Amino acid sequence: xxxxxxxxxxxxxxxxxxxxxxxxxxxxxxxxxxxxxxxxxxxxxxxxxxxxxxxxxxxxxxxxxxxxxxxxxxxxxxxxxxxxxxxxxxxxxxxxxxxxxxxxxxxxxxxxxx
Numbered sequence: 001x002x003x004x005x006x007x008x009x010x011x012x013x014x015x016x017x018x019x020x021x022x023x024x025x026x027x028x029x030x031x032x033x034x035x036x037x038x039x040x041x042x043x044x045x046x047x048x049x050x051x052x053x054x055x056x057x058x059x060x061x062x063x064x065x066x067x068x069x070x071x072x073x074x075x076x077x078x079x080x081x082x083x084x085x086x087x088x089x090x091x092x093x094x095x096x097x098x099x100x101x102x103x104x105x106x107x108x109x110x111x112x113x114x
Contacts, residue, residue: 026050035103038096045092049085056081 033039
């Protein structure tokens with residue numbers, strides 16, 4: 001790295017923008033939940049995602065940058081994280097839809113009974 005201010009700014013600002021996007025996405029996913037069960041699902045999923053980001057992306061990268069482990073060690077956790085992200089998000093989406101449909105059916109039953 002030649003120390004140019006533009007490159008240093010990108011190295012600092014890029015991850016901060018990514019972190020801010022992750023925090024905003026987490027907040028909006030949890031706040032848009034329609035029921036308590038759906039909110040609990042989103043909180044558990046968000047916690048799991050943030051834990052996976054730290055353990056599978058941040059920790060290996062930090063160990064490589066600190067010179068504790070060789071550089072190739074960071075790639076398998078990256079592949080594991082991104083390989084599981086899509087199927088896990090799809091499963092959570094289906095589960096969320098199931099919870100919303102169940103809540104809508106219960107609300108329709110309440111209005112018919114009332």
